[in-house]
Amino acid sequence: MRTRFEERTRSGSEDRGAPGFRSLLAARPHLALTAVGLAVEAVPLARVAVSHGTPTWVYSAAAIHTRYRAMSVALAETGLDARIHYALKANDSLAVVTQLARQGAGADVVSDGERRIARQAGIAPRDIVFSGVGKTEAELRAALADGVGQINVESAEELAMLSAIARGMGVTAKVALRINPDVDAGTHAKITTGLAENKFGIxxxxxxxxxxxxxALPGIVPVGLAMHIGSQITSLAPFRSAYSLLAALAREVRSAGLPIALLDIGGGLGIPYAGEEVPSASAYAAMVKETLGALGLRLVVEPGRWIVGPAGVLLARVVLQKQGEHRRFVILDAAMNDLIRPSLYDAWHGILPVTPARWRAPLSPADVVGPVCETGDTFASARPLPDLGPGELVAILDAGAYGAVMSSTYNARPLAAAVMVSGTADAVIRPRQSFEAMRAGEVLPPWLGPLLPPPER
Structure with missing residues (x-):
């Protein structure tokens, strides 16, 4: 389901509902407008562009720290026995995961690759939850060999496969059954996961x-129940419905005399991309206590976007501004291969000019687009923006989650650089991919013979 705001902004009508530049800035304390332009913490984005080029992902270490702590404190203040397991699918940068690991986070992973990143970042196997609807035999073997603390099983078929693997390896798998509650999370259809028609859960x-x-299965010890109903959820009502069902199921398990130690309640809490009202960490924690607190079970909470989404921007440069017959186009050097959310989910992201003078200039509707050969390569439609000529810098906001991690090399565009900022310091955490690195490993089949030198001009 699309929100009304998303429907309006993608319809081609003027984006009159968009919050202004000052409003967007005020809601993001890790950003500041200085005399030299927009800055992340105390690092001017213009300096980042000179040092590292564009497009570049820029992450605020302070914002990540602050948001993780806010969720941790909110849960602790309720008295719940709750542990945060960061969902790596939101942003699997080693620097991001390492920072969160050192703040005490466990990990929620959905592939062997994510498990390995979590381990590189210093997260102990016992603090890793392995989720996902299609874990392969090889992935399950690797997880069991590593001693992961919990495997979320999504079907009877997966349970049988895991039992056979664990028995053959002579180990025991600690398992939580992921339940599908058939609850509408009220989010975009492509990121809802708790409806009966979705592929997820039992x-x-x-x-x-x-x-x-x-x-009763060999090699299996059930430890609890799990649930995850979707992403970017902006109301507590769907969570309350799902968690109430989860509580009832936990009571049934206990009444049957079966052991149960924990409930994995997933993530999905949304962030205010366009100034929407979203629940605070404290309101979410209070709802969790209300619905699940009386059970006395250990809780596993798996936020991803909520922690890292607001902490990142995608810094891009204007290639040119084009006046069409009916529309003004601002063409960036960033594209849908960098940030696919607007194309894939009709997602809205704030866009701020980096130069202070542009904050005082007159605004008019503009379509902000990339250079990829797809009409869907669009970041914003009819967005009120000032005149933005070639070389101007813009920051696409709230790009810390489902941004770099979903990027690709479509149109043979190398992956963008990534930078982390802390106070006045900035450091590259992923170098810009070279053309040679992007194409490394490709070979010709034998029947084509050796690669010939390029023809002369």
């Missing part, structure tokens, strides 16, 4: 029987 009506079956 129907709630099958939960007790499968849990009992798991308890």
């Amino acid at each position: 129907p709630s009506t099958d939960a007790l029987a499968l849990y009992s079956h798991a308890a």
Whole structure:
């Protein structure tokens, strides 16, 4: 389901509902407008562009620290026995994951690659939850060999496969059954995961029987129930409905005399991309206590976007401004291969000019687009913006989650650089990919013979 705001901004009508530059800035304390332009913490983005080029991902270490702590404190103040496991799918940068690991986060991973990143970042195997609807035999073997603390099983078929693997390896898998509550999270259709029509989880009506079956399987120890209903959820109502069902199922498991130690309640709490009202960490934690606190079970919470989304911007440079017959186009050197969310999810991202003078200039509607050969390569439609000539810099906001991690080399465009900022310091955490690195490993089949030198001009 698209929000009304997303429907309006993608319809081609003027983006009159967009918050102004000052409003966007005020809601993001890690950003500042200085005499030399927009800055992340105390690092001017113009300096980043000179030092590292564009497009470049820029992450605020302070924002990541602050948001993780806010969620951690909110949960602790309720008295809940709750542990945060950061969802690497939001942003798997080694620097980001390492910072969170050193703040005490565990990890929620959905592939062997993410598990390996979590381990590189210093997260102990016991603090890793392995989720995902299509774990391969090789991935499960690697997870069991590493001793991951919890595997979230999504089907009876996966449970049987895991039992056979664990038995063959002579180990025991600690398992939580992921339940599909058939709850509409009220978010975009492509990121809702808790409806019966979605591929995720076990129907709630099958939960007790499968849990009992798991308890009898060799190589399996059921430790709890898991649930994740979607991403970018901006109301507590869907969580409340899902968690209430989860609590009822936990009571059924207990009444059947089966052991249960924890509830994995997933993530999905949204952020205010366009100034929407979203629940605070404290409001979310209070709702968790209200629905699940009486059970006395350990809780696993898996935020991703909420922690890292606001902490990142995509810094881009204007290639040129083009006046069409009916529309003004601002063409950036960033594209949908860098940030695909607007194309894929109709997502709205704030866009701020970096130069202070542009904040005082007259505004008119502009379509902000990239150079990729797709009409869908669009960051904003009819967005009120000043005149932005070649070489101007802009920052695309709230790009810390599902940005770099979803980027590609479509149109043979190398991956952008990534920089982390802390106070007045900035450091490259992923160098800009070279053309040679992008194409490394490609070979011709034998029947084409050796690669010939390029023809002369």
